[in-house]
Amino acid sequence: MPSLQDQLLKAGLADKSSARQARQDKRKKQKLKNKNKQDVVDEHKVAAQQAAEEKKARDRQLNEQQQKEREQRSIVAQVRQLITVNIQNRGGSESVLNFTDNNVVKRMYVGEAVRKQVTQGRLAVVRQDEEYFLVPMPVADKIAQRDAASVVHRADTIEEASPGEEDDWYADYQIPDDLTW
Numbered sequence: 001m002p003s004l005q006d007q008l009l010k011a012g013l014a015d016k017s018s019a020r021q022a023r024q025d026k027r028k029k030q031k032l033k034n035k036n037k038q039d040v041v042d043e044h045k046v047a048a049q050q051a052a053e054e055k056k057a058r059d060r061q062l063n064e065q066q067q068k069e070r071e072q073r074s075i076v077a078q079v080r081q082l083i084t085v086n087i088q089n090r091g092g093s094e095s096v097l098n099f100t101d102n103n104v105v106k107r108m109y110v111g112e113a114v115r116k117q118v119t120q121g122r123l124a125v126v127r128q129d130e131e132y133f134l135v136p137m138p139v140a141d142k143i144a145q146r147d148a149a150s151v152v153h154r155a156d157t158i159e160e161a162s163p164g165e166e167d168d169w170y171a172d173y174q175i176p177d178d179l180t181w
Helices: 004-011 016-036 045-083 112-119 139-147 166-170
Strands: 096-101 104-110 124-126 131-136 149-154
Touching: 004 016, 004 104, 045 131, 045 139, 096 112, 096 124, 096 149, 104 112, 104 131, 112 124, 124 139, 131 139, 139 149
Parallel strands: none
Antiparallel strands: 096 104, 124 131, 124 149
């Protein structure tokens, strides 16, 4: 059976000089291999491996980016659900609740009882899609864990002062004996 090289020569797909050159190259590679006892590095294989590694690195980076985007969308959806499920009624419009959002004073018209709950720290103002809503403070804590920027206004718990404490600021001062009322 004739070799592949002979078949290519007969078919006219190769000429004698290219066949001779191929044989010489093959002999040279074999001699180098035997002489150095090292594998001859095939540059095409190395280039292909590098390309495959670069593709894997790009794919990993793209997957990480997509994962971060999915997590961000998930957080937004969780915040949206917490707000929509726990929205509190504003209770009328007889009182104004002022709060700041990004150094801009905003107003919300609420009932007097609702305003008192906000100032006492029972309700918080949250933002969703450029609208403001009232939610209970535990829900605001959960929202803040996911996205702190969504919680716009939280009143610290105000401790009610006992009636006598306001007048006691001068208790450390002595009253002169000769003072007559």
